[in-house]
Amino acid sequence: MKYILLMTGTKAGVDTYHAWSKKDVDAHMAILVSINRELTESGEFIATQGLAGPNEAKVVRGVINGVPVTDGIFPESKEFLLGYWIVDVATPDRAYEIAGRISAAPGPGGKPTNMPIEVRQFATHGPKSA
Amino acid sequence: MKYILMMNGTQANFDSYAKWSKQDIEANVAFMRNFRQELHDSGVFVDTKELAWPQEAKFVRSGADGEPITDGVFPESKEFLAGYWIVDVGSAEQAYKIAARVSAAPGPGGKPANMPIEVRQVLGSHGDLGL
Numbered sequence: 001m002k003y004i005l006l007m008t009g010t011k012a013g014v015d016t017y018h019a020w021s022k023k024d025v026d027a028h029m030a031i032l033v034s035i036n037r038e039l040t041e042s043g044e045f046i047a048t049q050g051l052a053g054p055n056e057a058k059v060v061r062g063v064i065n066g067v068p069v070t071d072g073i074f075p076e077s078k079e080f081l082l083g084y085w086i087v088d089v090a091t092p093d094r095a096y097e098i099a100g101r102i103s104a105a106p107g108p109g110g111k112p113t114n115m116p117i118e119v120r121q122f123a124t125h126g127p128k129s130a
Numbered sequence: 131m132k133y134i135l136m137m138n139g140t141q142a143n144f145d146s147y148a149k150w151s152k153q154d155i156e157a158n159v160a161f162m163r164n165f166r167q168e169l170h171d172s173g174v175f176v177d178t179k180e181l182a183w184p185q186e187a188k189f190v191r192s193g194a195d196g197e198p199i200t201d202g203v204f205p206e207s208k209e210f211l212a213g214y215w216i217v218d219v220g221s222a223e224q225a226y227k228i229a230a231r232v233s234a235a236p237g238p239g240g241k242p243a244n245m246p247i248e249v250r251q252v253l254g255s256h257g258d259l260g261l
Contacts, residue, residue: 006211049216049253057248057250058226059246059247068226068229078209081134081136086179096190100197116190119188120184122179123183
C-alpha cells in the first residue's frame with residue numbers, strides 16, 4: 001500500500017523555521033536523513049521531495065486571452081506543502097508510525113516539533129494509479 | 131527547474147465532483163489522460179499522482195512516548211490534495227501555462243472547471259534536503 005506523508009505549514013510557520021539556529025536545523029535534518037536511510041533499507045522508501053518556500057507560490061485559474069490567470073495572494077491560514085515522503089508499507093498503522101517519527105524530529109532546543117503530518121493513500125483506480 | 135502543480139479541494143469540492151454526470155466525469159478523465167500524454171511528448175513530464183479521497187485522511191503527531199497520535203477530524207475549510215503533476219520546464223511562466231491548461235479541464239456540461247491549481251517550485255535535488 002502506497003501512502004504519501006505531507007508536511008504542511010503556514011507562512012508564519014515557515015518564518016519560524018528560518019529563525020532556528022544552525023545547530024537545531026542540522027539536528028533536524030540529521031534525523032530526517034536517518035529516517036530516509038532506514039526506509040530505504042527496509043524497502044519501504046519510494047520518494048521524497050522538498051518544496052521551495054511559499055513566497056513564490058501562485059494559484060493559476062484558467063486563461064484570459066491566452067494568458068494564464070495567476071494569483072499570489074493567500075489567506076494567512078493557508079497551509080502550504082513543505083515536502084512529502086512516499087512510502088510503500090504493509091499497513092496503514094506502519095504509515096502512521098513513520099509519520100509519527102517524522103513528527104518527532106527535533107526542533108528548537110532538541111525538543112520534538114510535533115508537526116502534524118497528513119497521511120493519505122494513493123488512488124487505486126483509473127489511469128493514474130500510483 | 132522543476133515545479134509541482136497541485137490540485138486541492140475541500141471536502142465540499144470532492145462531494146460536488148461526486149455528483150458530476152458520468153458523461154462529464156468521462157470527459158474530464160479523457161482530458162487528463164491526453165494532458166499527461168502531451169506533457170510526456172513535450173519532454174516536460176516528471177511525475178503525476180492521484181490521491182485517494184480524503185475520507186481516510188489522518189493527521190499524525192508524535193506522542194510523548196513516541197507513539198503516533200492520529201486524528202481524522204478536519205475543519206470544513208481544510209484543503210486536501212487531490213493530485214499533482216511535476217514538470218521540468220525552463221521558466222515559471224511555462225509552469226503557469228501548463229497549470230492553466232489543467233485548470234481549463236472540462237467540468238459539468240463540458241465548460242472549463244477553472245479549478246485553482248497551486249504552482250510551487252520543488253527543490254532541485256536531494257542535496258537540498260541534505261540527502
